[in-house]
Amino acid sequence: MSIWPDEKVLTPGEAEFDTVDMTINIGPQHPATHGVFRMILRVDGEVVVDCEPYIGYLHRGLEKLTEANDYRQAMGYWDRTDYLAGMACEHAYVMAVEALAQIEVPERAEYIRVIMAELSRINSHFLFLGAFGADVGSFGTSFIYAWRERERIYDLFEEVAGDRMFPTYMRVGGVAMDLPDNFEQRCRWLLGSIRQGIEDLDGLLTGNEIFVERCRNLAPMTSERAIALGITGPILRSTGLPWDLRKAEPYSVYDRMKFDIPWRPDLQGDVFDRFWMRLSEMYQSARIIEQCLEQMPKGGLVLNPDLPKTLRVENGEAYIRYEGTKGEYGVYAMSKGGNKPYRMKLRSPSFCNLSALREMVIGSYVADAIIILGSLDIVLGEVDK
Amino acid sequence: MTPFSFGGELFGMWNWLDAVVRVVIVVTAMTLVVMYLTYGERKVVARFQQRLGPTKTGPAGLFQAFADALKLVAKEDIRPTNADRWVFELAPYATFVPVFLVLLVLPFAKDWGVRNLTLGMFFVFAVLGLNIVGIIMAGLGSGNKFALLGGVRAAAQMISYEIPLVLSLLAVAMVAGTLDLNQIAMLQEDRPFIVLQPLAFLIFFTAMLSEMHRAPFDIPVAESEIVGGYFVEYSGIRWSMFQLTEYASMWGFSVFGSVVFLGGWAFPFGEDWGWGWQLALTFMKSIAWILTIFWIRTTVPRLRIDQLMAFCWKVLLPLSIVQLVANGFILVYDWPQELLTATSGGGAVLLIAIIITRSIRRPKNKYVGSYRQVGVTS
Secondary structure (H helix, E strand, O other): OOOOOOOOOOOOOOOOOOOOOEEEEEOOOOOOOOOOOEEEEEEEOOEEEEEEEEOOOOOOOHHHHHHHOOHHHHHHHHOOOOOOOHHHHHHHHHHHHHHHHOOOOOHHHHHHHHHHHHHHHHHHHHHHHHHHHHHHOOOOHHHHHHHHHHHHHHHHHHHHHOOOOOOOOEEOOEEOOOOOOOHHHHHHHHHHHHHHHHHHHHHHHHOOHHHHHHHOOOOOOOHHHHHHOOOOOHHHHOOOOOOOHHHHOOOOOHHHOOOOOOOOOOOOOOHHHHHHHHHHHHHHHHHHHHHHHHHOOOOOOOEOOOOOOOOOOOOEEEEEEEEOOOOEEEEEEEEOOOOOOOEEEEEOHHHHHHOOHHHHHOOOEHHHHHHHHHHHOOOHHHHHO | OOOOOOOOOHHHOOHHHHHHHHHHHHHHHHHHHHHHHHHHHHHHHHHHOOOOOOOOOOHHHOOHHHHHHHHHHHOOOOOOOOOOHHHHHHHHHHHHHHHHHHHOOOOOEOOEOOOOOOOHHHHHHHHHOOHHHHHHHHHHHOOOHHHHHHHHHHHHHHHHHHHHHHHHHHHHHHHHOOOOHHHHHHOOOOOOHHHHOHHHHHHHHHHHHHHOOOOOOOHHHOHHHHOOHHHOOOOHHHHHHHHHHHHHHHHHHHHHHHHHOOOOOOOOOOOOOHHHHHHHHHHHHHHHHHHHHHHHHHHOOOOOHHHHHHHHHHHHHHHHHHHHHHHHHHHHOOOOHHHHHHHHHHHHHHHHHHHHHHHHHOOOOOOOOHHHHOOOOO
16 A cells, blocks of 8 residues: 555556656745745656646735725835845835826935845845755855845845835835935945855855756756746846846936846856856946945935825826846836725736746756756745735 | 773673673763764854854853753654654664664774774674665655655665775775774874875765765755655654764764774874873864864755766776775785875876866856956847
8 A cells, every 4th residue: 555645556567667756745835945835746756747836825915905005005015025125126116106196206215216226136136145055955054155245234224224124115206214324334335245245155156066067057948938938037137138127128227327237158048047147136236336326416305395195196007117136027006096006916027937937847856946946036925926 | 910901801890791881981972972063063064154053052052962952852752644653663773773883893092992893894884784774764664755755865875875985995904904993093003094095085085975964965865855855754852863873973984984094093103192192083083074074064065866876886986996906906916005105196186187177177167256247238
């Protein structure tokens, strides 16, 4: 009798050289799923035959909650979508509402927003590097290295906004409060520390033969296939297509920034390239922040003073595309008057990127399936909304 | 009256009582060492990772090991309903006993182990081969697919790596001309065997890491893939037996490896400075050995199972056979000992070269720091 009831029991006659595939359930509580993702693998020995992803364990009804709260209140739910980069999500949300209600934002506030969003991007990518190193098996060393810089970024967020992960710092028409006095100095120090952190992780992971061996040529993807699946962000860029909304359709003050889209001639969209792409992007984000600090007006308003106490929006709709940390973070907002949106929709990049998982995983080893999932860098708050 | 010596029977006791006393001493020492190894590993690894490690339990967290042990003993011993009862419950003992048996023949000082077997080295690998039985029992008996995968991986890995491990030890045994661990140590009074057999040392070290499931070969217990592998269903005291086994085998291997390759208690000045120095030498060498293992563990990621197998069968095994054959020629024709160093050193260079050329073939150096020079595209 089989000890696993869901599987076919073989009689001795047919069992000769005949094997059954085994089903393994990875998640929702599993260290490699980065949250509550569930993936049911069908394996033939060590080789994955089929993969079935299950999502929805973190569904909180973000869109419905947004419709039930007014524009200011709803923001607290939006930085919980991509909870590793709360500031970037807030930025996208307030941009959508501003586009809907046609609200001007003071210049200083735009710069502050970009600084915060880019710090969030660095933060999120640091977590990716650390967790990915742990997926590949470096016993948490990469994780702790990444954590050092993340703590410092969060400390800065705390100083600026009063909260670390979910700051709710941005407002429709600006940001909640001006920067603290020593911000520029602290931010520059932080950038130095971030660069050191990137160097450390680069040396620890990219400099390791086993790491490169594990990641090179694993689950490559062409740009055409990536576009067909709706993949955006670092994963799309790692296929060799330099598509970044910050360059392609600059919003906020990105058109004044000098930065590169990381690119190498031999990009092939494999696991290593996704890792390399995020590593390189962090460096570019640091460049953007540096330029923001230089260009930023030294004083002035940070919140549009003409705004009413309760925002009421005329009939209308708006869609904004935002280069989130995981890809194109699209927010659709629709108003039919009143202080609440009639409909708000999030196009979450992680959800679309996750659709590539099945075809990437099939045919690989179980150990590779884990790092392929890790390389997609999903965040479940965003997938499940 | 002869001065106190570790050799011979202790205090003229009966043979069996002497054996019991020695076993008690070794097992007690081992338990303490293992407890402080867990503490030491947490501290050392923490330092590698810019953390502090345990600090709260006692001064500098020194009692952490006892707190952990107490917690583990007090925990409920859970057996899953679809586990195979006896296989599941006996598996920890089946892994635990062989590792402890190894400790019986290790010479910690001159002539001092529990028993000094003339076939000591043979005993060690004969007994270590039994370890795998317990691991397969745990993997199969748990009724858990992660455990099954872990058990199967462990079986494949340990059986494969046992071959280069044993061959590399045989190379040393050929040079020494004996399997008696005490004599092997004694022969290394002026120069440890690592000088004569560097290739065997490298192979032994690698295969040992694999046998103990330490990084980068921790595939059977891969935390991020199969969440602990074969011991995933164990809790409380049975789980702690697996941990105890892991650390005991680490210590056992370290003492064994330092006896075989680093001169054990004999190098340097082992004979001249007395048993205190001999014990200190054994401990210093095994601690250095263990620290190297910790260092590797914190630094390198995990290999994949096919890469691991390929490395064993395509690189380590041929090299260890070549080493054995070269030793045979040199020893049979009585060629000078420097030739041993030369051939084995050449082999060691070859092994390292294989690893390095592999990394050069994949242009890794191009990538390190390449984020600073990305091309402009828009």
